[in-house]
Amino acid sequence: MAERCAVVGIGQTQYARRRSDVSLEGLVREAALRALEDAELGFEDLDAIVIGKAPDALEGVMMPELSLCDALGAVGKPIHRVHTAGSVGASTAISAATLVESGRYQTVLTLGYEKQSEGNATWALGGGRSGSQGAGGSFAPWIRNYIQRSGAPEHIGWKVAVKDRLNACNNPYAHLHMPDITIEKVKESPLLWDPLHFLESCPSSDGAAAMVLTNAAGAKRAPRPPAWVIAHAKRTEFSQFPGRDTVKPVAGVDCAKALYQKAGITDPRRQIDVAELYVPFSWYEPMWLEGHLICDENEGWKMTDAGETEMGGAFPVNPSGGVLSSNAIGASGMIRCLEAASQVRGTAGGCQIDGAKVALGHAYGGAAQYFAMWIVASEPEPKYR
Amino acid sequence: MPEEIAIVAVAQTPARRRYADSEPSMLMELTNRLLAETGLPRSAVDFTIAGSCDYLSGLPFAFVSNVDGFGAWPPVYESHLEMDGAWALFEAWVRLQMGDIDIALVAGSGKSSPGSPREIFPLQTDPYVAAPLGLDPVSVAGLQARALLDAGLATERDFAEVVSRSRRSGLSNPNAQVKKDVAVDALLKEPYYASPLRKHDLPPISDGAAAVLIARGKRARELTKRPVWIRGIDHRIDSHHLGLRDLTDSPSCRIAAKGVDLHGGPIDVAELCVRYSPEEIVLRRALELAPGTQINPSGGPLCGHPVMATGLVRVIEVAQRIREGSARRGVAHAASGPALQQNLLCVLEAS
Numbered sequence: 001m002a003e004r005c006a007v008v009g010i011g012q013t014q015y016a017r018r019r020s021d022v023s024l025e026g027l028v029r030e031a032a033l034r035a036l037e038d039a040e041l042g043f044e045d046l047d048a049i050v051i052g053k054a055p056d057a058l059e060g061v062m063m064p065e066l067s068l069c070d071a072l073g074a075v076g077k078p079i080h081r082v083h084t085a086g087s088v089g090a091s092t093a094i095s096a097a098t099l100v101e102s103g104r105y106q107t108v109l110t111l112g113y114e115k116q117s118e119g120n121a122t123w124a125l126g127g128g129r130s131g132s133q134g135a136g137g138s139f140a141p142w143i144r145n146y147i148q149r150s151g152a153p154e155h156i157g158w159k160v161a162v163k164d165r166l167n168a169c170n171n172p173y174a175h176l177h178m179p180d181i182t183i184e185k186v187k188e189s190p191l192l193w194d195p196l197h198f199l200e201s202c203p204s205s206d207g208a209a210a211m212v213l214t215n216a217a218g219a220k221r222a223p224r225p226p227a228w229v230i231a232h233a234k235r236t237e238f239s240q241f242p243g244r245d246t247v248k249p250v251a252g253v254d255c256a257k258a259l260y261q262k263a264g265i266t267d268p269r270r271q272i273d274v275a276e277l278y279v280p281f282s283w284y285e286p287m288w289l290e291g292h293l294i295c296d297e298n299e300g301w302k303m304t305d306a307g308e309t310e311m312g313g314a315f316p317v318n319p320s321g322g323v324l325s326s327n328a329i330g331a332s333g334m335i336r337c338l339e340a341a342s343q344v345r346g347t348a349g350g351c352q353i354d355g356a357k358v359a360l361g362h363a364y365g366g367a368a369q370y371f372a373m374w375i376v377a378s379e380p381e382p383k384y385r
Numbered sequence: 386m387p388e389e390i391a392i393v394a395v396a397q398t399p400a401r402r403r404y405a406d407s408e409p410s411m412l413m414e415l416t417n418r419l420l421a422e423t424g425l426p427r428s429a430v431d432f433t434i435a436g437s438c439d440y441l442s443g444l445p446f447a448f449v450s451n452v453d454g455f456g457a458w459p460p461v462y463e464s465h466l467e468m469d470g471a472w473a474l475f476e477a478w479v480r481l482q483m484g485d486i487d488i489a490l491v492a493g494s495g496k497s498s499p500g501s502p503r504e505i506f507p508l509q510t511d512p513y514v515a516a517p518l519g520l521d522p523v524s525v526a527g528l529q530a531r532a533l534l535d536a537g538l539a540t541e542r543d544f545a546e547v548v549s550r551s552r553r554s555g556l557s558n559p560n561a562q563v564k565k566d567v568a569v570d571a572l573l574k575e576p577y578y579a580s581p582l583r584k585h586d587l588p589p590i591s592d593g594a595a596a597v598l599i600a601r602g603k604r605a606r607e608l609t610k611r612p613v614w615i616r617g618i619d620h621r622i623d624s625h626h627l628g629l630r631d632l633t634d635s636p637s638c639r640i641a642a643k644g645v646d647l648h649g650g651p652i653d654v655a656e657l658c659v660r661y662s663p664e665e666i667v668l669r670r671a672l673e674l675a676p677g678t679q680i681n682p683s684g685g686p687l688c689g690h691p692v693m694a695t696g697l698v699r700v701i702e703v704a705q706r707i708r709e710g711s712a713r714r715g716v717a718h719a720a721s722g723p724a725l726q727q728n729l730l731c732v733l734e735a736s
Contacts, residue, residue, distance in 0.1 A: 002483050023513060055445030056467065061516075062440045062508040063467060066722040069622045076640055078620050079727075080476065083439075083467040085446060091464055095476060102482035103387075124445040236463040239449060251460035258462075366449050369457075 004380055005100040006219035006226035007341040009039025009212030015175035015326035018117040019206035024059065025071035028113050031208035031331075032072055035109065039212040040223045043073025046212075047105035052082040052092025052112045053330030059118040072109070084236075086135075086278065086365030088112065089333025090372035093211060093361075094232045097374070100213050101229075107218050112334030113208035121204045121329070133193070136201055136281055138367060140193035142246040143283040147195065149247060150286070152301035154195060157282035158186040161200045161324060163310055164279065168321025170350030175205040175326040200282035200324075207328035209335045216380070227341035230358075230382060231262035232374040239367040246368060248291045255371035256292035263375040264384070268294050268360075271384040272375070274316045274343050274353045275360040276336035280323045285309060288362065289317075292373070311353065319343070319351040333363030337374055344378040358382050388482050391605035391612030392733070394422045394598040395701040400562040400591040400689025403498040408437065408447070411594040412454025412494055419490065419598045423608045427456050430598070431486035433463040434477050436470040436493040437693050440505055455492060455596075462486075469493055470595055471696030471719030471729050475618050477599055487604040494594035495693035502590055502692070509722060511625060523587060525627065525723040526661035527579040532632040534581060539666045541581055545572040547662040548585045548687060555684030560698075562689040563589045586662040593691025595698045613704040613733050616714075619644030620729035625722070632724055635671035641730040642672055645716070650734075652678045653712035656699035658720040658728075660686045667725060668718065682706065696720065700731055707735050 011034025013019070019027055028051075036042060049072050056062050065074075065081040072079065084091040089112035096110035126132020146152070165181045168174035181199065189198040219226040235255035238244070256268075265271045275294070279285045286300030294315065295303055303309055309317035318324075320339040323332050340361035342348040348356075357378045364371050396415040398404070404411065412435070420427060433455055439447045448465050457463065466473050470493015477489035503521045510516045533539040546569050555564030567585075578584040598608075605612040621637035621644075624630055642648070655678050659665040665680065674680065681687075683702040686695050696719020703715040714734045721727040 002485070055439050056508075057439060057445040059512070060508060061512045062505065063438070063721065065468075065622070066509050066726055067511045067515075067625045069727075070624050070626065074622055075624050076621060076637065079622050080472050080620070081467050082464065083448065084465050085449060095464065098476070098480055098483065102479045104479050104482060127444055127446055234462055234464060235460040236452060237457050237460040238453060241458065249460075251457075254460050366446070369449075369452075 003101050003103050003215040005097045005213055005215065005229040007211050007376065008214050008219055008222035008226050009035040009041065010338045010342055011035030011038060011210045012173045013207045015173055015205045015207035015328060017175065017205065019115065024061065024115055025068060027115055027206065028068055028111055028208045029071045031210040032109060032111055035210035035212050038224065041212060045107055046073060046077065046109050048077060048099055048108045049074045049079040050082065050092055050096040050099065050108060050110045051079065052088040053114055054085065054088055055124050057119065057124045058121060059115050084365055084370050086329060087333055087363040087370040087372040088330055088365065089335065090337050090361060090363035090374065091234060093334055093337040094234060094372055094374060096213050097229050097232060100215050107212065107214040109210060109212055111208060111210040112331040114328035114330040115206045116204045116328060117206050136193040136196050139281055140196055143195060143281065146247045146283060146287050150298040150301055152286065155183065156286060156301045156304050157195060157200050158183045159304055160279065160282035160285045161186045164318050164322045164324040167311060167319050167351065168325030171321050174321045175203050196281050202280040202323045202327035205326050205328040207326060207331050209331040209338055211338050224347065225345045225378065227344045227376040228380045230375040230377050231259050233259035233262065234372045237369050239369050247287065249368050251369060252291040252364065252371050253293060255373055259373045259375060269315055271358060272360050273356040273358050274319060276320060276339040276362065277317055278323055278333060278336055278363040279318060280327060282324065285317055316353050319353055333372060336363055337361035341376045344376050388484060389602040389614060390478055390481050390599055391614045392597050392704045393600045393605050393608040393612055394419045395704055397560055397595040397698055397701055398593045399560040400593040400691050402562065402590060404496065404592040408494050408496055409450050409454030412451055412492055415492065415594055415596040416455045416490065419596055423598060430488050430490045431462060432477060432480050432489040433461050434473040434489065434491055436466045436468045436473040438467055438495060440508065441495050441497055441692060442499050451494065455490060469693050469696035469719050469721055471700060472620065474597065474697060474700060475620060475729060478615055478618050481599065481601050488598065488600045490596065490598055492594065492596040493694035493697040495691050496592040497590045497692050498592050522723055523579045526663065527582050529632040529724045530581050530663040533663050533666055536633050538633050539663065541573060542569060543666060544586055544662040545569045547665045548572055551681055551684045551687040554682055555688035558683045558688060560689060561684050562591055564684060564688055582661065588660045588686045588690035591689050591691045593689065593694050595694040595701055597701060611708045612736060613707045615731060616734045617645030617732040622727040625726060627724065633667060635667055635725055635728060638668060638671040638728045641728055645730045645732045647672065647716060647730065647732060650714050652714060652716055654679045654682060654703055654706050654715035656681055656683060656685065656702045657718045658686055658696055658699055660690060662687065664725055696729060703733050707733055
């Protein structure tokens with residue numbers, strides 16, 4: 001029954017603080033049309049559409065698949081909408097991949113978006129209550145816990161912030177372009193939630209990201225190299241309970257184990273060429289390197305410190321600039337998945353890691369309790385190192 | 386050929402105007418009931434997917450606490466749609482098609498009681514030109530009713546007949562919130578609420594939840610003596626712009642009907658998501674249901690409308706009739722959006 005799934009089209013909007021030049025329809029259509037153009041397909045070639053975004057309250061539009069279906073060419077077709085908090089972009093891509101892999105549909109458009117300038121993201125992220133500390137306020141204590149447990153020096157977070165912002169300078173779609181950023185500037189920026197400084201936090205962006213997914217027959221006809229979906233995994237756990245490890249949540253460990261097992265990966269650090277990890281706050285780079293078993297416990301910050309996660313390093317992380325450089329929440333996970341695909345297609349432009357054949361796309365959400373990950377490769381049966 | 390997948394257990398709360406209990410507690414009760422009925426431990430459920438809506442409770446990320454209800458420790462393979470649970474059933478069915486996992490838990494839940502649906506639901510409409518007008522679902526249903534009258538496809542008596550039959554059917558449904566034996570003539574004497582609709586043409590405001598367990602062929606037969614097979618499931622959407630639609634018809638239903646091979650066999654029972662009585666007229670026409678098909682024996686959403694569960698309840702009502710042997714083949718319908726914009730059909734059959 002199972003079919004292979006491949007990414008044959010990728011489209012992104014310009015990410016920005018405020019995309020007042022486009023409506024919501026205009027925003028999603030910009031990404032959708034670029035993805036279709038990349039695949040050299042039209043809306044008429046799509047069998048289904050899967051969209052994802054974070055809470056409806058961010059824009060004040062309830063169940064937006066209803067009002068966006070015309071702009072996405074979905075009239076007369078199946079369209080469904082995923083919502084799994086911050087992980088939603090990756091969950092949406094996985095939901096769409098399942099439609100292809102199951103044999104149900106041949107070609108599916110998947111899209112994630114957020115137009116955060118329409119509302120108040122910090123209010124919404126605080127569960128719609130006033131006096132919210134925002135996402136950073138929730139994560140900061142766990143980051144402090146990580147620092148305490150791992151003995152990481154304080155400059156690690158600053159280093160990630162600089163690396164991702166410099167990477168973003170090669171990405172024309174990135175919201176933030178900060179060629180002059182330095183460790184000093186990050187360190188001197190206002191302390192928002194100890195230990196997180198302003199420049200260690202993600203921006204609030206408008207934007208949309210889309211992919212065209214198809215089966216093996218569709219991939220054969222594709223004009224550009226496909227990225228093959230090798231494996232995907234999702235895991236969820238409760239937001240809180242006594243004894244919960246909030247630094248290295250079990251759901252994140254289980255998700256990575258399931259992913260690597262399905263992909264046949266035995267040594268992720270060696271066998272994955274490049275990773276797009278969901279790092280909305282700088283310290284989450286080392287935390288997810290450990291939390292997803294890419295390295296041993298307390299070793300993640302050493303990889304960052306040694307420059308291994310830089311573009312020329314042994315395990316590049318977020319060559320696109322990551323969530324720290326563009327964060328339209330509902331799109332952010334989708335962007336990780338499509339940047340991973342872009343790398344193995346060899347279409348990542350200035351962000352390209354030479355010879356990338358196997359890539360990881362990742363997102364997490366809620367109280368670091370929702371995880372969604374996929375592995376894509378340049379070959380349907382990748383030969384791992 | 387698609388994998389054979391069956392509903393092996395169903396559970397729903399009664400529809401009530403207001404539950405003091407939280408949404409997670411309703412989901413916990415239903416999950417525990419399904420596990421008890423099948424004798425399965427939580428860990429035997431391979432995939433969980435739920436449908437709910439943040440806006441009903443007015444809390445962004447409200448669905449996150451629902452995880453507490455259906456259980457996520459040790460961590461589970463799980464997803465969530467901001468849609469009726471019937472769409473979650475669609476995704477679960479697709480996921481089981483891949484053949485590597487056997488059992489999925491599907492839920493839908495909603496509490497309309499914390500808010501005012503007539504104020505909240507205009508937010509479903511286009512935010513630039515429609516939402517500022519405050520065009521609420523009742524008004525849109527009124528426009529649809531008027532279109533039917535103007536086209537000569539229905540009379541106000543037809544609407545009243547739908548209501549009279551549905552509310553009478555509700556008398557035998559323990560989960561119904563509104564039920565009574567009332568004659569058509571009496572209904573027609575009531576004043577208009579949103580002309581040509583009268584108050585009784587509207588669904589009640591309800592809280593409630595529904596959940597089902599589905600399983601692949603061999604596993605389904607092990608778990609129950611009476612699996613109810615999902616023979617087809619399809620969903621489609623129409624344009625959002627009312628001015629571009631013929632409100633007397635449902636093209637998306639017609640496409641979905643082909644997708645599930647609706648007329649590939651006799652349909653004993655149809656549970657339709659009739660939230661406003663004129664919708665039944667539209668659906669009967671679009672689905673070309675034969676006169677012998679029993680429609681909404683549960684009373685349908687006119688007797689209880691737990692938004693986000695209403696569609697999944699239709700699936701449950703058909704499945705129960707097939708399990709009890711009073712029907713062999715039936716169709717469940719779920720809808721989303723103003724004036725039946727989006728529609729899902731699920732054809733169920735006995736072994």
